[in-house]
Amino acid sequence: MKAGVVMRLRGLIRKESLQILRDPSSIAIAFLLPAILLLLFGYGVSLDARHIKLGIAVEQPSAAASSFTTEFSNSVYFDPRVFSTADAAQTALAQEKIDGFVWLQSDFARRLAAGQDPSIGVYVNGVDANNARIIENYVQQSWAIWRSSQLAASGAKDPIPIAIEPRIWFNPAVSSRDYLVPGLIAVIMTLTGALLTALVIAREWERGTMEALMVTRVTMLEILISKVLPYFFLGLGGMVVAVIIAVFLFHVPLHGSILVLTLSASLFMLASLGMGLLISTIAKNQFVAGQIAIITTFLPAFILSGFIFDIGSMPWPIKVFTHIVAARYFVAILQSLFLAGTVWSVILPNFLALVVMAIVFLGAARLAARKRLD
Amino acid sequence: MSDPPLVLDQVTRRFSIAKRVVVALDQVSATTTPGLVTGLIGPDGAGKTTLMRVIAGLLRVDSGGVRVFGVDVAADPLAVQGMISYMPQRFGLYEDLTVQENLDLYADLQGLASGLRAARYGELLHMTGLAAFTTRLAGKLSGGMKQKLGLACTLIHPPRLLLLDEPTVGVDPVSRRELWSIVDHLVRGAGMSVLLSTAYLDEAEKCDEVLLLHEGKLIGSGPPGDFTKSMAGRSFQVRAAGMSKRVALTALTGRAGVTDAVIQGESVRLVLDRDAKPELVREAGLKDAVVIPVPPRFEDRFIDLLKIKAMAESPAKTLVMNPASRASTQTQPADVVIEVKHLIKRFGDFLAVDDISFTVRRGEIFGLLGANGAGKSTTFRMLCGLLLASSGTLRVGGFDLSHAAATARGQLGYMAQKFSLYGDLSVMQNLRFFSAAYGLTGQKRRQRIDWALSVFELTPFRDATSRDLPLGFKQRMALACALMHEPEILFLDEPTSGVDPLARREFWQRINGLADHGVTVLVTTHFMDEAEYCDRLVIMGQGRILAEGTSEQLKDHCRDESHPNPTMEDAFIALIEANDAQIAALARQA
Numbered sequence: 001m002k003a004g005v006v007m008r009l010r011g012l013i014r015k016e017s018l019q020i021l022r023d024p025s026s027i028a029i030a031f032l033l034p035a036i037l038l039l040l041f042g043y044g045v046s047l048d049a050r051h052i053k054l055g056i057a058v059e060q061p062s063a064a065a066s067s068f069t070t071e072f073s074n075s076v077y078f079d080p081r082v083f084s085t086a087d088a089a090q091t092a093l094a095q096e097k098i099d100g101f102v103w104l105q106s107d108f109a110r111r112l113a114a115g116q117d118p119s120i121g122v123y124v125n126g127v128d129a130n131n132a133r134i135i136e137n138y139v140q141q142s143w144a145i146w147r148s149s150q151l152a153a154s155g156a157k158d159p160i161p162i163a164i165e166p167r168i169w170f171n172p173a174v175s176s177r178d179y180l181v182p183g184l185i186a187v188i189m190t191l192t193g194a195l196l197t198a199l200v201i202a203r204e205w206e207r208g209t210m211e212a213l214m215v216t217r218v219t220m221l222e223i224l225i226s227k228v229l230p231y232f233f234l235g236l237g238g239m240v241v242a243v244i245i246a247v248f249l250f251h252v253p254l255h256g257s258i259l260v261l262t263l264s265a266s267l268f269m270l271a272s273l274g275m276g277l278l279i280s281t282i283a284k285n286q287f288v289a290g291q292i293a294i295i296t297t298f299l300p301a302f303i304l305s306g307f308i309f310d311i312g313s314m315p316w317p318i319k320v321f322t323h324i325v326a327a328r329y330f331v332a333i334l335q336s337l338f339l340a341g342t343v344w345s346v347i348l349p350n351f352l353a354l355v356v357m358a359i360v361f362l363g364a365a366r367l368a369a370r371k372r373l374d
Numbered sequence: 375m376s377d378p379p380l381v382l383d384q385v386t387r388r389f390s391i392a393k394r395v396v397v398a399l400d401q402v403s404a405t406t407t408p409g410l411v412t413g414l415i416g417p418d419g420a421g422k423t424t425l426m427r428v429i430a431g432l433l434r435v436d437s438g439g440v441r442v443f444g445v446d447v448a449a450d451p452l453a454v455q456g457m458i459s460y461m462p463q464r465f466g467l468y469e470d471l472t473v474q475e476n477l478d479l480y481a482d483l484q485g486l487a488s489g490l491r492a493a494r495y496g497e498l499l500h501m502t503g504l505a506a507f508t509t510r511l512a513g514k515l516s517g518g519m520k521q522k523l524g525l526a527c528t529l530i531h532p533p534r535l536l537l538l539d540e541p542t543v544g545v546d547p548v549s550r551r552e553l554w555s556i557v558d559h560l561v562r563g564a565g566m567s568v569l570l571s572t573a574y575l576d577e578a579e580k581c582d583e584v585l586l587l588h589e590g591k592l593i594g595s596g597p598p599g600d601f602t603k604s605m606a607g608r609s610f611q612v613r614a615a616g617m618s619k620r621v622a623l624t625a626l627t628g629r630a631g632v633t634d635a636v637i638q639g640e641s642v643r644l645v646l647d648r649d650a651k652p653e654l655v656r657e658a659g660l661k662d663a664v665v666i667p668v669p670p671r672f673e674d675r676f677i678d679l680l681k682i683k684a685m686a687e688s689p690a691k692t693l694v695m696n697p698a699s700r701a702s703t704q705t706q707p708a709d710v711v712i713e714v715k716h717l718i719k720r721f722g723d724f725l726a727v728d729d730i731s732f733t734v735r736r737g738e739i740f741g742l743l744g745a746n747g748a749g750k751s752t753t754f755r756m757l758c759g760l761l762l763a764s765s766g767t768l769r770v771g772g773f774d775l776s777h778a779a780a781t782a783r784g785q786l787g788y789m790a791q792k793f794s795l796y797g798d799l800s801v802m803q804n805l806r807f808f809s810a811a812y813g814l815t816g817q818k819r820r821q822r823i824d825w826a827l828s829v830f831e832l833t834p835f836r837d838a839t840s841r842d843l844p845l846g847f848k849q850r851m852a853l854a855c856a857l858m859h860e861p862e863i864l865f866l867d868e869p870t871s872g873v874d875p876l877a878r879r880e881f882w883q884r885i886n887g888l889a890d891h892g893v894t895v896l897v898t899t900h901f902m903d904e905a906e907y908c909d910r911l912v913i914m915g916q917g918r919i920l921a922e923g924t925s926e927q928l929k930d931h932c933r934d935e936s937h938p939n940p941t942m943e944d945a946f947i948a949l950i951e952a953n954d955a956q957i958a959a960l961a962r963q964a
Contacts, residue, residue: 003485004485007482007485008482008483008485010482011478011479011481011482011483012479012482012483014478014479014482015468015471015475015479018470018471018475019468019470019471022470022471023470207464207469208462208463208464208465208466209466209467209468211427211432211460211462211466212460212461212462212465212466212467212527213466213483214430214432214455215430215431215432215455215458215459215460215537216455216459216480216483216484217452217455217456217483217484217485218483219452371431371432371451371452372431372432372433372434372451373427373432373433374432374433374434
């Protein structure tokens with residue numbers, strides 16, 4: 001009896017592996033797609049502001065004003081343009097020639113010389129809220145830096161009460177790439193786990209092979225195991241490719257333990273596969289399976305995992321909803337492992353959450369799978 | 375061991391499709407005999423596949439029970455699945471695995487010890503003729519080879535009960551015959567019990583016992599010989615001298631005392647009611663007809679059973695023949711309407727149609743007969759102007775298709791294989807759509823729609839959704855749509871595949887009526903029976919015409935002393951085999 005189980009599993013797994021090797025589309029989803037997505041995000045998409053087109057409206061030219069302007073010209077973040085009136089700058093902003101402008105009023109130099117607070121005005125195009133916030137932050141920082149250097153140069157005895165001295169941990173260069181690429185690994189593994197699995201099982205239904213399979217001594221559990229194992233390793237293979245690209249091509253640091261990375265990736269893969277199997281019990285053709293997989297796993301992994309959009313700033317109902325997105329926990333682990341190291345206080349709760357997710361999804365798939373057509 | 379292979383006890387299974395409840399199996403009870411081939415016979419939609427799946431433990435029953443060798447399928451499906459092998463309609467093969475890999479998989483699944491495999495593989499590969507193809511992907515095999523591989527996969531570990539769901543559908547007659555000889559030799563030799571479903575009534579006679587299924591009900595069971603025996607003395611061949619076979623058929627069909635009348639070769643095959651006398655042929659106006667008793671066929675009994683049932687349900691049901699409204703009087707009947715000369719179609723370096731020529735005259739029913747892949751669909755598409763010929767001439771209704779495809783198409787009515795109807799529309803909406811698509815407007819359009827509703831007896835269904843119609847009615851509606859614009863030429867692509875024998879007879883009666891009124895009919899089919907309805911036909915194989923003539927002339931090809939009355943299938947197989955031998959001889963020379 002035991003020998004029968006081993007023989008059947010061996011046969012099914014060998015069949016599945018041969019199919020993976022012969023089908024260019026599963027290889028493409030597992031290895032090519034990760035590479036393409038990583039290159040796209042690594043090179044193309046960036047949440048950092050660089051070369052911001054900033055206007056500076058200088059109503060009354062002065063030494064102080066030009067010193068302030070130089071501060072911006074020397075920065076990699078800004079491409080400044082000087083206007084003589086605020087009105088001219090405003091027109092340029094309306095025409096989207098600049099993304100924002102700083103207004104130095106005519107009494108700028110006078111107030112500065114008098115030791116008064118020479119307040120400046122900052123106007124930012126708020127259409128792209130994310131970009132607007134970045135510009136605002138950068139301008140404020142540049143202003144603070146320039147003010148303190150001015151005060152130091154003038155030898156003022158009393159430095160301004162608050163000196164902002166930002167110190168950014170875990171991602172010292174504040175590069176969004178270092179932050180996006182690890183998260184992307186979770187998205188990619190969702191693709192192999194849920195989408196590919198749901199598709200290949202739907203294909204068996206479409207071609208009538210599932211029907212033939214079911215009328216043998218095979219149990220449903222054996223069929224499920226034979227689907228999980230090959231795709232489990234395929235998914236981990238995809239992850240290895242992604243990590244290699246991340247570390248060696250994009251120079252994203254990997255501070256944490258590789259063992260913990262492998263373990264949590266395995267857990268996430270199991271949760272993902274469970275989701276894929278669950279989808280395949282509902283969707284019996286490839287088109288529907290693909291649609292459901294994208295909507296229920298891929299998009300949430302993209303949007304609700306905290307990979308791009310911060311979960312903390314989501315409205316509470318959505319925040320609650322993110323708890324059933326497995327990618328959320330894996331993204332947290334990945335970001336910690338890559339950027340901070342093996343921080344157990346972060347990893348442990350997320351790791352446990354992944355254990356629960358894997359058990360729930362695989363268990364649900366086992367319960368939902370029936371060795372019947374109705 | 376004394377338990378019978380299969381006991382069906384009041385098996386009932388319903389499906390709810392949309393808002394309707396369909397009874398797929400209605401209190402089916404039967405017991406099969408060990409070591410025999412039991413045929414599960416019935417037209418499409420009779421419930422054959424549902425029953426197969428119920429037995430295999432894939433579907434539950436709503437009431438009743440199924441026992442396989444004494445084991446209740448509902449209680450212990452896994453135990454049953456350990457005793458049976460099942461080949462679903464699409465053979466259950468992995469097309470991206472090789473022949474050998476498919477065998478390995480099923481050997482593992484059926485738990486055949488590795489020591490026994492080499493011998494078993496050898497045996498199966500030899501029997502199926504696949505020994506030379508073990509490294510070929512299953513997807514690259516021909517239909518017949520796939521069928522044999524599918525069968526081999528179910529037989530690796532010989533099961534106690536073998537379930538074959540329509541194993542012969544869509545495969546050519548040669549492969550069909552080979553499959554039956556495998557079932558005979560191996561299965562019967564090993565004492566295996568087999569349940570085989572089929573829609574081909576002529577296959578019933580190859581079974582040891584049959585279960586006759588129609589619309590979910592078991593309407594008969596027993597050895598096929600019993601079915602035919604009960605029809606003894608009721609079947610006749612009627613040769614009406616000096617009268618067209620179609621006129622003779624029309625005179626006999628629907629007459630009191632006539633169970634069935636179909637065209638067979640140059641004569642009419644007649645089946646009489648139990649108490650009717652052959653003298654009624656003369657009363658029907660066929661004065662000089664020669665009436666010869668012939669042995670009954672299985673199909674005769676099936677029609678008999680269906681007729682009795684139909685009479686009980688609606689005694690007034692008669693088959694009214696209504697030809698198309700236009701009679702052909704303007705032209706000579708001998709006009710050539712379709713002319714094909716040296717037609718060639720290449721797809722890359724593959725010759726789909728290899729230099730074929732034939733002509734069809736007005737009012738003729740002309741058939742293109744061939745297995746899947748013989749080139750008939752390609753020829754058909756070129757004749758419809760849907761595909762461009764690589765070279766050769768094609769004239770339809772006097773127009774050259776290479777110059778005036780649209781004009782030529784305007785006089786065509788075309789009925790596609792799957793009855794291209796809009797399933798979500800009602801019967802009336804479909805008729806409105808097709809009449810508009812053919813450019814009919816106003817009074818004319820209303821007239822044609824009324825004509826279609828009355829002639830095809832669709833009035834009671836005018837508001838029914840097309841998808842929910844029985845197959846026979848879908849077929850009627852498809853024909854009505856194709857005739858909306860009163861075409862002079864009618865193209866039928868596999869027109870009656872899967873419909874029940876009564877609907878098929880009714881359909882051909884209508885087609886005969888059209889032909890009598892001068893409509894030229896071109897039909898493709900792989901049903902050998904259907905060839906009998908054609909005035910003339912060509913048999914195609916590998917893109918070429920292997921033979922041309924009337925069905926009797928074609929049968930002459932293989933008529934000899936040992937086979938004085940060959941069937942169309944015998945003729946077909948003889949021609950294909952002669953062609954294959956010729957190709958092999960040429961290959962040897964080269």
